[in-house]
Amino acid sequence: MRLGERKLRILQAIIEDYVMSGEPVGSRTIAKKYNLGISSATIRNEMADLEEMGYLKQPHTSAGRIPSDKAYRLYVDHLMEVRSLTPEEAKGIKKLYKIKTEQIEEIIAQTAKILSDITNYTSIVFKPELSKVLIKKIKIMPIDEEFALLIVVTNSGIIRDTIVRFPEGVESSYLEKISNMLTERFSDKSFLEIDTLIIPEIRKELAINRQMFNRVVDALTDSLTEREKKEVYLYGTGNILNFPEYRDLDKAKAFLNIMEEPELIYDIIKDLAEGGVTVTIGSENPHPDMKDSSIVTATYHIGDRVIGTIGLIGPTRMEYARVFSIMDYMGKCLSQYLTQILND
Amino acid sequence: MRLGERKLRILQAIIEDYVMSGEPVGSRTIAKKYNLGISSATIRNEMADLEEMGYLKQPHTSAGRIPSDKAYRLYVDHLMEVRSLTPEEAKGIKKLYKIKTEQIEEIIAQTAKILSDITNYTSIVFKPELSKVLIKKIKIMPIDEEFALLIVVTNSGIIRDTIVRFPEGVESSYLEKISNMLTERFSDKSFLEIDTLIIPEIRKELAINRQMFNRVVDALTDSLTEREKKEVYLYGTGNILNFPEYRDLDKAKAFLNIMEEPELIYDIIKDLAEGGVTVTIGSENPHPDMKDSSIVTATYHIGDRVIGTIGLIGPTRMEYARVFSIMDYMGKCLSQYLTQILND
DNA sequence: GTTAGCACTCACCTTCATCGAGTGCTAATC
């Protein structure tokens, strides 16, 4: 069976109606509300075909139809009409930012809040990913005889610090030497390059004091990788309770539990396309507890380098077209703010 | 009317039964399950008295009684039997800590998770409050001509950093001078002392370069105060959906919304007693959306200095006695870990 | 190929009766 133009139009109408109402859509509704120029009986026939092809489901015999994940996928890829925000809408969003601060964290937190407020879904914003960020300066500062503080400054303005312990004691002159050497070698490199290329190289050269050097490198790796996944801003988790699909308490609980492990979401979206907006629909999602939820993500960048991701999570019955354009805009907005702060 | 011994015993039985079952408790249940040696009719009479005195409520005429907030307060203050954890229980909890790291954040996050896992309530752990912490070292490190990094190391091992901007340029020799001076003046002082006593004093002495000094002090104040309230670890927000009192979606939403603003909770508990375990029951709580929830808090410390708070949030129908002893233990446990890490 | 018409399905709502846990009151008992 082929998916002719008429079937597509009907499918589109069903999806849009269902997304709005949350109720299964019947043939009569489509015939009346959408002027497709065909009768409900014809639509019924087409709907039966669409169901056979896997695009529609019936919750029970005497109810209307609801779209399947496959239908949403088709919709997102080919059917939906994404219009970019009007200048007024865009201005409205920009107004929500109350930026006085130059704190990057503050801007990111606000982005999460705004996203969830204007969409009514749950928003998630990952802090800039350090492995994609360029290192500007590394410094090791002695605290006392035994501890030192390792500080990394990056071009995104984010700073990481960790305590390094040298049980065997430490000379500050040596630390300074290491700092200088690391800064020289690492500056303007991304962590990825450092980890895979430069460190092994240095290890070869540097025969003496290997133990101490290893401590520093371990701390550096720690501070740049391990903590990075956790730094997440979540907002609007309570919003999902507005959707009838989460009335089921077990589903709501499963959702909230997942939101407490943002690493999972990170794992799900981390492989997605480098730029632009992506949509992951229900069962496309590897995690079983997320098979009723969709995720829409966008990336943000500093200059040309993608350094982070923003996401919206909601039921599969999501206003994809609207969310798509909002995410696109917010990604750009955030990128612009960040780039601007750094170039100021 | 006086609250005789028998009334107290009955009230205690009602509270304990209701806390377990979540169902209104009838006179017959009490007579049968708790051997008070009196008949249900007597209990009925006493219950009518207790209701008149404001300790019990009836959801509707033909139902049993449930305790009021006033009753819970009485219970917590005088009736409940707090037993400390058995050595086995204590060991069980300690086992849950998978501490390899010496990262304070890691330990705190684990504490939050453990608390919520073993109690099934929502846990909240505030990171060490810096105004109560002693400063050990302050350093200003130039990043480039315009920016410098201000770093504060405290005795709790927590480090704060902020970027300070000197639009008019900066000499690194001068920064070093400021660093040394600040370290000397501030070390072993708490932020509170610094802010109220020492800074004004320095301001007086230091006539030149006032502008630059102000920038540094502002950044210091910022880094130590503004961000501190937000640093919070929450866990188990989904747990509340297990309690019938939050079946009402609006209540659940209100709860989740509050959990997104931990500052509110901080405001509620910040005035509580300096040490030990505290209990805030339902309507004792200033925030209207929390009038159905209780909060139990404990403090943790480094050495003798209280530096932070852990809390559990659940319905007013909470297992106060059990939670009380767990919180007491966890507070001590966390204090011990932290103190140990720093003295290692 | 399209549509009007019709019988059929089935979730949902309302109504109604029943059930039972729990109460308050009264009178008998200790």
Next chain:
DNA sequence: GATTAGCACTCGATGAAGGTGAGTGCTAAC
């Protein structure tokens, strides 16, 4: 005088019965 047994009463919860209506699939006519 306090306690208790007994009893009538209340009222939410539960479940069955019946009606309603949105929706379907099928058939026959256009």
